[in-house]
Amino acid sequence: MQKCIFRFIRPQDWFAAINLKDAYVHVSILPHHRPFLWFAFEGRSYQYKVLPFRLSLLPRVFTKVTEAALVPTREQGIGEPPSAALGGGRPSPGFALSRPSLKVLCRPDTKLCFLKSTVNASVLLFLDEGYVKMYLKGRPITMYMPRDLVDTYCLEAKADLPPKKLKLDWVYGYRGRDCRSNLYLLPTGETVYFIASVVVLYNVDEQLQRHYTGHTDDIKCLTVHPDKITIATGQVAGTSSDGKQLAPHVRVWDSVSLNTLHILGTGFFDRALVCLSFSKSVRTNSNVCFCEKKKNRFLFSCVFMPFLSLPSQCSNESVFAADFHPTDANIIVTCGKSHLYFWSLEKGSLVKKQGLFEKQEKPKFVLCVTFSENGDAITGDSSGNILVWGKGSNRISLAIQGAHEASVFALCMLRNGTLVSGGKDRKLISWDENYQKIQAVPELYGPIRTVAEGRGETVLIGTTKNYVLQGSLDGEFIPITQGHTDELWGLTVHPLKHQFLTCGHDKHVCLWDSASHRPIWTKTLEDAAQSAGFHPSGATVAIGTQTGRWLVLDTESKDLVTVHTDGNEQLSVMRFSPDGNFLAIGSHDNYIYIYAVAENGKKYSRVGKCSGHSSFITHLDWSVDSQYLVSNSGDYEILYWIPSVCKQVVSVETTRDIEWATFTCILGFHIFGLWPDGSDGTDINAVCSSNAKKLLITGDDFGKVHLFSFPCSQSRAPCHIYGGHSSHVTNVNFLNDDSQLISTGGKDMSVMQWRVV
Structure with missing residues (x-):
């Protein structure tokens, strides 16, 4: 059949070849018992008894396409015309492949193309409708671009590397729970120990850390x-x-x-x-x-x-x-x-x-x-x-x-x-x-x-609760390093100060000062903590647990303000609206619970719950005006809401131009370029844009922190990649002035502070 086609191709002709082996296409085809493929385009139909381009009639829906190359490439921007379709039909008498039919099918103004992709990820552009469709694990994800980009957007345009880089500034934590003999004092006055894949050399007197980062996984x-x-x-x-x-x-x-x-x-x-x-x-x-x-x-x-x-x-x-x-x-x-x-x-x-x-x-x-x-x-x-x-x-x-x-x-x-x-x-x-x-x-x-000799008569102690203590046999011991002791997921940054809060499955909540690198306070909860979010005033912070309970703490005193329960499953995200009047809670029971907030985060009343997702809630973002909410779920859905009435918004024209206050959702037009080839949809755990909307940071399942330019709306956008964590990076967040960012490791239980340079 290929020879038959190539007889009609002249050097100046425009010819499209499609290989449907390993990527995605969204059109259905004939059942396998039908002997003909019927293609309708611009009011004309074409039937093939022997399928062109090595197309297969199995399965009913094409789910895999590796590449669709346009040879020669005459245009970069490509969309699929809505009139193109594949379906079943009866063969016309005496049908034969002819040059005119081939020429009409592949005329130069036909804007049909795929971006070359791998088995698990593919990106298609539908320029006429103004959206991009990405596939993760075979599931299509439609992401509409803002209206003002429809005429100028090009899927194949190259994105730039971010203008900034990261430098590891501080590592919080110590691995004492399951490791031994891992604490020493060097002649330089530095205490040396490790956590995750980083060896820390900590000068306590000068409050400086250096880091050896040559390892690629857990140091033991x-x-x-x-x-x-x-x-x-x-x-x-x-x-x-x-x-x-x-x-x-x-x-x-x-x-x-x-x-x-x-x-x-x-x-x-x-x-x-x-x-x-x-x-x-x-x-x-x-x-x-x-x-x-x-x-x-x-x-x-x-x-x-x-x-x-x-x-x-x-x-x-x-x-x-x-x-x-x-x-x-x-x-x-x-x-x-x-x-x-x-x-x-x-x-x-x-x-x-x-x-x-x-x-x-x-x-x-x-x-x-x-x-x-x-x-x-x-x-x-x-x-x-x-x-x-x-x-x-x-x-x-x-x-x-x-x-x-x-x-x-x-x-x-x-x-x-x-x-x-x-x-x-x-x-x-x-x-x-x-x-x-x-x-x-x-x-x-x-x-x-573990016990190690320090300077003079001092002794260093490492404990199973991941503290490093310093003291003497005649006096008391004080902590010089501390960290979490179980899987770590919760992270939120103070909206006004250089402070951040972490919480984990060890039931501990800790508020840190990013300048002194010391804890301001710690508090032990009754339940394992999963998520956290500061009120915009900074006066209170909400903590979500694995049991459906959530609580609010006073930031200054760490006193309990209120406790509520919504469902009995994990609360994955706690997000206050920019105006501070609402709290959205994403749960593993597939609901988003909405609360009205008053008195600077001290008073809460339930508004209702947003129902519509078919899987657990993973990420939430508010609009700048606090009128809209966008959510991601475990099955890669993107849904929009009016939280004040707990109603879903289905109008594309309403949602495509919403200005978002934050970008922490892992799916959306402004950030889809962060997904690498071969992603299965679970590789990226956390995303955060800088407050100035110039940078985008991600944490993945391979212990890496990625720094992108923002917006990140070109497929396979380039980035700077940084190691240090030895487990999945569960959360990332910029400090309030974008000068530094924080990342948390899941099972490595570490917190890392990076300086933006």
């Missing part, structure tokens, strides 16, 4: 070289935005320059690195050991060699810690679930000896290990015991029964020879020959996960 372990400059960090396996697997590996880097020196283990490890240790001698080529999760391989290697050597099976159970002997680089101790092993390098291979508990009851977990000045190994276990193992021996030489009332999570040998232990009982205990000093950490901060 950290160790500092004896030279106090070189640092090694290990990460888990991950997945990139294009679906490629990111291998777990160790990065060795310089803490002064933040330059990566070596990358170890790429293509060798399977899931995650759980602990790291350098040998203690200060020399050019130190040894380093690795423990990997799942396969539990224990590896001994020279850090500056380009390969890993001497892999050995460590244990079939979890490994929690590994450390080199302080005076013998050929000896390593590992511990974990139901085991303690002493390893020695002998004749080029690793030899393992199991620790013998003998008369001592074997603990379920050996959780930590350190060494005394004379070379004895000291362990802490889940029974609350501290055991001393004589140098060169795998037998217990001293047992301190019940040193803690619960598990001993951390041991640290100070420079003066004092042993400090920290436990699940929240107690910090110092041990020497003459006495004990017991310091209890307040319950608010949680059990002690």
